[in-house]
Amino acid sequence: MNSQLAPLSASTLTERHYEMLVQAVADYAIFMLNPEGCIVSWNAGAARIKGYDATEVIGQHLSIFYSDEDRHDGKPWQLIERALRDGRSQDEGWRVRKDGSRFWALVAIEVIRNEEGVIIGLAKITRDITDRHEADMRYDALRAQLFQAQKLEALGQLSGGMAHDFNNLLTIILSAAKLASRTSNPERLASLLASIQNAGERGAQMTRNLLTFARCEQMPSRLVNLNALLDTAHTFMSQVLPKGMSLEMHYAPDLHCVELDPSQLEMALLNLILNARDAMHGTGVVRLHAENRTLAGEFDDLSGEFVLISVIDHGIGIDPAIRSRLFEPFFTTKDVGKGTGLGLSQVYGFARQAGGDVHVESVAGQGATMILCLPAAVGESAGARA
Numbered sequence: 001m002n003s004q005l006a007p008l009s010a011s012t013l014t015e016r017h018y019e020m021l022v023q024a025v026a027d028y029a030i031f032m033l034n035p036e037g038c039i040v041s042w043n044a045g046a047a048r049i050k051g052y053d054a055t056e057v058i059g060q061h062l063s064i065f066y067s068d069e070d071r072h073d074g075k076p077w078q079l080i081e082r083a084l085r086d087g088r089s090q091d092e093g094w095r096v097r098k099d100g101s102r103f104w105a106l107v108a109i110e111v112i113r114n115e116e117g118v119i120i121g122l123a124k125i126t127r128d129i130t131d132r133h134e135a136d137m138r139y140d141a142l143r144a145q146l147f148q149a150q151k152l153e154a155l156g157q158l159s160g161g162m163a164h165d166f167n168n169l170l171t172i173i174l175s176a177a178k179l180a181s182r183t184s185n186p187e188r189l190a191s192l193l194a195s196i197q198n199a200g201e202r203g204a205q206m207t208r209n210l211l212t213f214a215r216c217e218q219m220p221s222r223l224v225n226l227n228a229l230l231d232t233a234h235t236f237m238s239q240v241l242p243k244g245m246s247l248e249m250h251y252a253p254d255l256h257c258v259e260l261d262p263s264q265l266e267m268a269l270l271n272l273i274l275n276a277r278d279a280m281h282g283t284g285v286v287r288l289h290a291e292n293r294t295l296a297g298e299f300d301d302l303s304g305e306f307v308l309i310s311v312i313d314h315g316i317g318i319d320p321a322i323r324s325r326l327f328e329p330f331f332t333t334k335d336v337g338k339g340t341g342l343g344l345s346q347v348y349g350f351a352r353q354a355g356g357d358v359h360v361e362s363v364a365g366q367g368a369t370m371i372l373c374l375p376a377a378v379g380e381s382a383g384a385r386a
């Protein structure tokens with residue numbers, strides 16, 4: 001060891017040592033701001049990431065790293081205001097280098113106080129995570145494509161069942177119309193016309209459901225009344241079960257509302273029901289339960305108010321050996337042409353996007369219960385659409 005160097009220990013660390021440490025960091029831009037947001041220090045990482053030397057930026061306002069649009073919207077000032085108010089603030093977004101190129105930044109700001117507790121400045125740490133951000137965007141685009149491809153496949157199956165249902169509705173309409181044209185009894189006429197209207201409205205609702213489901217764009221999240229959604233989903237979902245199987249649904253009448261894209265939820269439920277169907281080899285009852293539940297870490301560390309929707313089957317169950325791979329895209333144990341392995345990856349992606357999770361309970365040979373945990377939009381239950 002070089003005897004010239006004084007050994008470093010916690011008690012001998014000086015401000016100068018910290019300064020050297022901060023200066024040496026090249027992967028993070030670490031610098032200080034005064035409470036007005038002007039730059040007072042600059043490290044090697046900041047120079048590398050943003051392309052400015054210390055002499056060019058000291059004294060300048062933080063907003064020089066923002067795009068014109070973000071400056072116009074007041075973003076840099078809002079970030080500082082939030083930090084001064086809450087003690088810290090975080091942000092993610094595009095920032096501009098000296099040469100005008102952009103990078104995706106992950107930003108954290110913390111207030112610094114003196115011994116009397118007075119705010120004397122702000123410490124700002126910025127990371128360039130452009131690579132990660134681009135990979136995330138590519139993954140999202142791929143997932144949206146897969147989701148659409150999978151929907152088209154499910155549509156094929158659904159429309160077979162729906163053609164059958166439409167035929168039933170048309171039979172009702174045609175025979176009621178025929179009877180109505182022959183009767184002279186006004187009460188009988190009114191009841192026949194009512195059943196024609198009713199069958200027509202059911203047909204229109206089915207078409208609406210199918211169109212919502214087939215729509216290409218990803219719908220934005222909105223407040224969804226789960227009771228109403230499940231009420232209309234029953235007919236729709238049971239279409240995919242063969243003759244020997246049925247779908248039983250039990251759900252509390254006062255389910256919390258949730259904030260999500262309802263067509264993705266319908267797709268997720270359909271995927272779970274299709275898996276239950278395949279696991280049961282064509283006979284038996286698939287059950288769907290839904291209830292409100294306050295969680296405190298029982299399911300995958302979730303805590304707070306949730307709605308739990310369980311799809312329960314008594315099929316072949318899930319072998320513990322494949323448990324960890326269930327949500328992987330393209331993981332399937334089904335024969336070629338019978339499964340693509342995308343069902344549960346859609347369910348998982350959707351649940352995570354909604355701020356929830358999917359929980360699996362299964363004993364091999366005795367069936368499986370898949371529990372979709374969705375965060376409740378508590379206090380907003382009235383008036384939400386399905």
Ligand SMILES: Nc1ncnc2c1ncn2[C@@H]1O[C@H](COP(=O)(O)OP(=O)(O)OP(=O)(O)O)[C@@H](O)[C@H]1O
Nearest residue numbers: 275276279317332333334339340341342343344368
């Ligand atoms: N309810 C269940 N019971 C038993 N095994 C299941 C159940 N749900 C899923 N699995 C297993 O998980 C695998 C992955 O399911 P996933 O829905 O992702 O794909 P898939 O059903 O094989 O194909 P796809 O849904 O794309 O048609 C299945 O192949 C099956 O082995």
Ligand SMILES: [Mg+2]
Nearest residue numbers: 271275343344
């Ligand atoms: Mg599946």
